[in-house]
Amino acid sequence: MSALDTAMYTLHLVFGGVWAGSVVFVTLGVLPTARDGTANAEPLRAVIERLRWVSRTSALVLFASGGHMAGQLYTVESLTGSPRGHLVLSMVALWLALAALVEIGSSKLAGGFDQMKVRQPARDARPFFLAGSVVAALLLVVGGLLASGFS
Numbered sequence: 001m002s003a004l005d006t007a008m009y010t011l012h013l014v015f016g017g018v019w020a021g022s023v024v025f026v027t028l029g030v031l032p033t034a035r036d037g038t039a040n041a042e043p044l045r046a047v048i049e050r051l052r053w054v055s056r057t058s059a060l061v062l063f064a065s066g067g068h069m070a071g072q073l074y075t076v077e078s079l080t081g082s083p084r085g086h087l088v089l090s091m092v093a094l095w096l097a098l099a100a101l102v103e104i105g106s107s108k109l110a111g112g113f114d115q116m117k118v119r120q121p122a123r124d125a126r127p128f129f130l131a132g133s134v135v136a137a138l139l140l141v142v143g144g145l146l147a148s149g150f151s
Contacts, residue, residue, distance in 0.1 A: 005072065012065040016143060019058035020136035023102060026051055027129040034109070034122035041116045048106050055102040062095060084151050087142050094139045101132035 030047055033039040070079070070088055079085035105128030112121030 004068075008065040008068045011061055012069065013143075015058040015061040015065070016139060019055060019062070019098070020140055022051055022054045023098065023129065023132045023136045027126075027133040031109075031122050031126055031129055034118040035126070037119050039118055041113045041118050044118055045110065045113045048110050051102065052106050055099065055106075059095065059099045066091070066095075082151070084146065087146055087150065091139060091142045091146070094135050094142065098132055098135045098139065101128050101135060105129045105132060 026047070030039070030044070034044055066088075074085055074088065079088055105125040108128065109118075109121045109125035111124075112118060
């Protein structure tokens with residue numbers, strides 16, 4: 001394995017874990033405080049902006065590193081005709097879903113910040129973050145299957 005391949009695998013794992021963990025943390029740690037009114041809009045704005053930054057950066061890094069790995073390991077035939085290839089394609093679909101869910105959920109939450117509202121926007125954002133947390137967990141499971149040599 002080349003140094004570039006090692007770097008791509010490392011970036012992929014680190015950014016995937018940070019992205020998944022960030023989404024789960026916001027879902028389980030931040031949203032409940034917003035829903036019960038404990039969190040104020042300004043600190044919550046900073047958290048959601050940071051989540052957006054982590055999400056967007058992670059999506060780009062995962063696209064680049066995953067594209068490199070797929071280009072090194074798979075052909076079109078092996079992506080569409082093997083169990084490992086199907087896992088890779090599933091990971092791409094989950095990656096797109098997670099990016100969309102975080103963008104929608106954070107937009108719903110941020111929609112109330114200018115009016116200094118957090119309770120209702122947090123309720124509106126909750127389903128998207130819950131779904132995002134499930135998708136994040138599934139991404140980690142699929143990644144684990146691929147890393148374990150599942151075929």
